[in-house]
Amino acid sequence: MEADNGIEVEGLVREYRKGPRAVDGIDLTVAPGEIYGFLGPNGAGKSTTVHVLTTLLPPTAGTARVGGFDVVKEGPKVRTLIGVALQEAALDPLLTGRDHLRLQATLQNVPKSKRAGRAEELLHRVGLADAADRKVAGYSGGMKRRLDLALALVHSPKILFLDEPTTGLDPQSRSALWEEVSLLRREAGVTVFLTTQYLEEADVLADRVGIIDQGKIVAEGTPAALKAEIGRPSLHAIPRRDADRPEIEGFLARFGEPLESSRDVAIRLRDGLGLTDIVRAVDADGVDIADLELRAPTLDDVFLAKTGRTLEGATEEAAVEHGAGG
Ligand SMILES: Nc1ncnc2c1ncn2[C@@H]1O[C@H](COP(=O)(O)OP(=O)(O)OP(=O)(O)O)[C@@H](O)[C@H]1O
Ligand SMILES: [Mg+2]
Numbered sequence: 001m002e003a004d005n006g007i008e009v010e011g012l013v014r015e016y017r018k019g020p021r022a023v024d025g026i027d028l029t030v031a032p033g034e035i036y037g038f039l040g041p042n043g044a045g046k047s048t049t050v051h052v053l054t055t056l057l058p059p060t061a062g063t064a065r066v067g068g069f070d071v072v073k074e075g076p077k078v079r080t081l082i083g084v085a086l087q088e089a090a091l092d093p094l095l096t097g098r099d100h101l102r103l104q105a106t107l108q109n110v111p112k113s114k115r116a117g118r119a120e121e122l123l124h125r126v127g128l129a130d131a132a133d134r135k136v137a138g139y140s141g142g143m144k145r146r147l148d149l150a151l152a153l154v155h156s157p158k159i160l161f162l163d164e165p166t167t168g169l170d171p172q173s174r175s176a177l178w179e180e181v182s183l184l185r186r187e188a189g190v191t192v193f194l195t196t197q198y199l200e201e202a203d204v205l206a207d208r209v210g211i212i213d214q215g216k217i218v219a220e221g222t223p224a225a226l227k228a229e230i231g232r233p234s235l236h237a238i239p240r241r242d243a244d245r246p247e248i249e250g251f252l253a254r255f256g257e258p259l260e261s262s263r264d265v266a267i268r269l270r271d272g273l274g275l276t277d278i279v280r281a282v283d284a285d286g287v288d289i290a291d292l293e294l295r296a297p298t299l300d301d302v303f304l305a306k307t308g309r310t311l312e313g314a315t316e317e318a319a320v321e322h323g324a325g326g
Helices: 046-053 075-081 097-107 112-125 141-153 171-188 199-205 223-230 242-252 275-285 299-307 311-321
Strands: 007-015 021-030 035-039 061-066 082-085 159-163 191-196 208-213 216-221 234-239 256-259 265-269 289-295
Touching: 007 046, 021 046, 021 061, 021 208, 021 216, 035 046, 035 171, 035 199, 046 061, 046 159, 046 191, 075 082, 082 141, 097 112, 097 141, 112 141, 141 159, 141 171, 159 171, 171 191, 171 199, 191 199, 199 299, 208 223, 208 299, 216 223, 216 299, 223 299, 234 242, 242 256, 242 265, 242 275, 275 289, 299 311
Parallel strands: 035 191, 035 208, 082 159, 159 191
Antiparallel strands: 007 021, 007 061, 208 216, 234 265, 234 289, 256 265
16 A cells, blocks of 8 residues: 555454453554544443554554554554544643643654744644643643644644544534544545544544444444445334333334334334324324334444444443443
8 A cells, every 4th residue: 555644454453461352353444534433332442443553552463554554563654644642641730731732742843943833823723722821730621632632733643543532522522623623634634533432423523434342343334324224214102101111012013123222112114114104003003102203223223233232222331341430
């Protein structure tokens, strides 16, 4: 492959010495200038993949090329091309935002005469201009995330790795970050590899999505194509009384396969059926339902179809398993 700004991964495996096969043979390609969303529940192997692609961890097997360079044999070349914001930002509470940016500019060999200007520009860019001279100890979680993004951008990387950049951000900061990432791609042609647990984030932001579960990629494609594969919408009925659930389940089973759902009774609607067919039958049979809703397929439906679990459920499960709490 020529030295472009893409990513090519083949048969990548990473096994921790005393741990699981966190990445279990994945193949993926990210085109130059593409935003690739790596979506999966807790413990799926997202961060491990990012660590290998950013040369922080050696792979156990397989190959990965980032910007045309091999992450094992050409680590230093890879590192000059990439910007990285890890899941756990390593910031010094005693330094200010501006201090961090100046330090990072020095580490990244930004010419001395340009460092102050670059710091100023990035502080504005991520909305931290007013807080620039405050110590990071007093920053909120979202401010730290934004500073970490600015740090990743100091040397104008061609390829950007963001590991769960919006976890813990409020909706406003989240959409601001989406905007920023889109802008980087649009204006600077930056390739973005971004991990997330949020369906909506992958859906809105990513050109293509890879869904990872237990170290394996279970689905890959554009959000639209993945959802189109599911095709049929789901139908959700809310029982008026809990005691009515079994009856409603039996009734709806006539119209499609049941879907596991804790809150309502849900089915994947059979081809050719629509909401009106159900409403007519509800009337005819006198079934007591508080509310009926048709939902277009989501990426969670894709995950469910491939793994038998919902992404939200899987995240809860993993959190219990790892004692992570919430
Ligand atoms: N340093 C380590 N040593 C041993 N096992 C590890 C180590 N780091 C991660 N793991 C395990 O590897 C698996 C994948 O972890 P990883 O951090 O890559 O998942 P993730 O998809 O980033 O999850 P999250 O959404 O919680 O950040 C998990 O089972 C985890 O417990
Ligand atoms: Mg992670």
